[in-house]
Amino acid sequence: MEETEPPGGALRRLPWLVATSQLLGLLCVALGAVWTAYFRGGFAWEGDLLFNVHPLCMVIGMVFLYGEAILIFRIFRNEVKKSVKIIHGIVHVGALIAAIIGLVAVFDFHQTKGFPHLYSLHSWCGLGVVILYFVQWLLGFGFFLFPRAAPESRSAYRSIHTFFGLALFVLSVATATMGLTEKLIYAIGDRYGEYPAEGILANCLGLALIGFGAAVAYVVTRDEWRYRRHDGEEAPLSLHFQRFSDERAD
Amino acid sequence: MEETEPPGGALRRLPWLVATSQLLGLLCVALGAVWTAYFRGGFAWEGDLLFNVHPLCMVIGMVFLYGEAILIFRIFRNEVKKSVKIIHGIVHVGALIAAIIGLVAVFDFHQTKGFPHLYSLHSWCGLGVVILYFVQWLLGFGFFLFPRAAPESRSAYRSIHTFFGLALFVLSVATATMGLTEKLIYAIGDRYGEYPAEGILANCLGLALIGFGAAVAYVVTRDEWRYRRHDGEEAPLSLHFQRFSDERAD
Numbered sequence: 344m345e346e347t348e349p350p351g352g353a354l355r356r357l358p359w360l361v362a363t364s365q366l367l368g369l370l371c372v373a374l375g376a377v378w379t380a381y382f383r384g385g386f387a388w389e390g391d392l393l394f395n396v397h398p399l400c401m402v403i404g405m406v407f408l409y410g411e412a413i414l415i416f417r418i419f420r421n422e423v424k425k426s427v428k429i430i431h432g433i434v435h436v437g438a439l440i441a442a443i444i445g446l447v448a449v450f451d452f453h454q455t456k457g458f459p460h461l462y463s464l465h466s467w468c469g470l471g472v473v474i475l476y477f478v479q480w481l482l483g484f485g486f487f488l489f490p491r492a493a494p495e496s497r498s499a500y501r502s503i504h505t506f507f508g509l510a511l512f513v514l515s516v517a518t519a520t521m522g523l524t525e526k527l528i529y530a531i532g533d534r535y536g537e538y539p540a541e542g543i544l545a546n547c548l549g550l551a552l553i554g555f556g557a558a559v560a561y562v563v564t565r566d567e568w569r570y571r572r573h574d575g576e577e578a579p580l581s582l583h584f585q586r587f588s589d590e591r592a593d
Numbered sequence: 594m595e596e597t598e599p600p601g602g603a604l605r606r607l608p609w610l611v612a613t614s615q616l617l618g619l620l621c622v623a624l625g626a627v628w629t630a631y632f633r634g635g636f637a638w639e640g641d642l643l644f645n646v647h648p649l650c651m652v653i654g655m656v657f658l659y660g661e662a663i664l665i666f667r668i669f670r671n672e673v674k675k676s677v678k679i680i681h682g683i684v685h686v687g688a689l690i691a692a693i694i695g696l697v698a699v700f701d702f703h704q705t706k707g708f709p710h711l712y713s714l715h716s717w718c719g720l721g722v723v724i725l726y727f728v729q730w731l732l733g734f735g736f737f738l739f740p741r742a743a744p745e746s747r748s749a750y751r752s753i754h755t756f757f758g759l760a761l762f763v764l765s766v767a768t769a770t771m772g773l774t775e776k777l778i779y780a781i782g783d784r785y786g787e788y789p790a791e792g793i794l795a796n797c798l799g800l801a802l803i804g805f806g807a808a809v810a811y812v813v814t815r816d817e818w819r820y821r822r823h824d825g826e827e828a829p830l831s832l833h834f835q836r837f838s839d840e841r842a843d
Contacts, residue, residue, distance in 0.1 A: 458786065462788055506814065
């Protein structure tokens with residue numbers, strides 16, 4: 344069933360909002376990289392610098408790539424559904440790999456330093472989010488890609504998948520802001536109150552994470568930009584990408 | 594226009610979900626009270642205990658009452674719209690008063706202790722949320738209650754009001770979890786890693802806040818429980834409340 348297109352005005356706003364979300368997403372990764380590489384001393388797979396792998400991987404995986412995977416159904420809203428689903432799944436695999444590297448880094452760091460594990464609210468939320476995210480990935484894979492459930496089950500699960508997908512993404516952003524708060528107080532402590540460059544930059548990273556989360560949530564919850572269902576699912580992705588580019592050029 | 598009722602199964606789930614949200618909301622207030630009154634030493638309008646007014650008022654105002662105000666359109670979904678709007682507005686006034694007391698407490702506390710203001714990510718987000726929340730309250734009042742905009746403007750603004758209302762509520766919950774993290778590290782520091790009762794209780798408060806936020810978001814974003822529009826808006830609230838109670842008793 345080809346759904347009716349929303350009025351042109353609503354469609355013209357989509358590329359601008361997607362562009363804004365992309366700028367905010369890239370800003371998150373850039374500020375995360377500057378904070379860990381410049382202010383926190385860079386990366387290593389041992390010693391003090393091992394910790395820095397954790398926030399950067401989490402920002403890249405559980406915020407940036409996770410958000411991109413959600414947005415894909417709006418960016419390629421005229422594409423063949425199967426192709427879009429496969430890209431959605433692949434981007435989520437990337438997010439999961441980054442998250443696992445980030446988790447291994449922080450557990451390893453705590454282990455070698457003799458720090459206790461899993462005592463803070465950030466750590467409880469973080470572990471919970473990654474586990475639920477993995478369960479959501481498995482269910483999504485099973486229902487929508489392989490083995491692929493019956494149409495009624497797919498339809499019933501779709502609304503749960505989209506709600507919990509977005510809810511976990513938002514919780515992931517919130518968990519990142521808690522982790523940022525925790526690390527800043529442990530690392531710079533009382534100096535935080537003197538408005539140092541590191542504190543300001545890390546706060547801006549927090550605002551960028553929240554802004555990216557809000558932009559993704561806004562784009563995916565508007566009715567007018569929902570994915571269009573197609574009868575014929577054969578048109579190549581590249582052709583449709585051309586159409587999306589044309590729309591952007593409007 | 595009287596909208597078609599969703600199937601009975603979907604309606605029967607609503608009271609259970611509302612009950613769950615209420616239990617989680619009350620748990621937030623209870624855990625917030627135990628944490629500040631028992632573990633942090635209670636309340637006073639001067640000295641060290643002044644600080645404790647801040648988290649408790651923020652949990653009551655910007656989380657619990659804010660969430661209740663949003664849920665009201667689902668709890669009283671069969672009521673006369675004007676009555677529900679007025680209750681929605683009144684509960685939001687309560688939330689705003691609690692938030693202002695909470696803000697005055699923390700600014701006063703910082704002032705008398707000589708602590709710097711507004712340096713942390715929590716403080717930036719918190720101040721931003723309260724200001725935007727107040728703007729949203731004013732716009733809602735102007736568009737929907739007094740002076741009341743033209744139907745087309747109301748309808749155009751309604752989707753913005755509901756999105757930003759929920760988004761600011763979620764940001765408010767996230768800001769609370771950041772504040773909790775900040776205060777715990779400043780107050781119990783290294784002991785946090787020894788799994789003390791205070792740390793566990795405060796982490797549970799954080800989980801309750803997130804749970805309440807998720808329950809509210811779930812109930813208000815499901816299509817099947819949207820507020821029903823009425824042609825005749827005269828039926829008394831009490832009559833409809835009776836109807837809601839009957840549904841719950843099913």
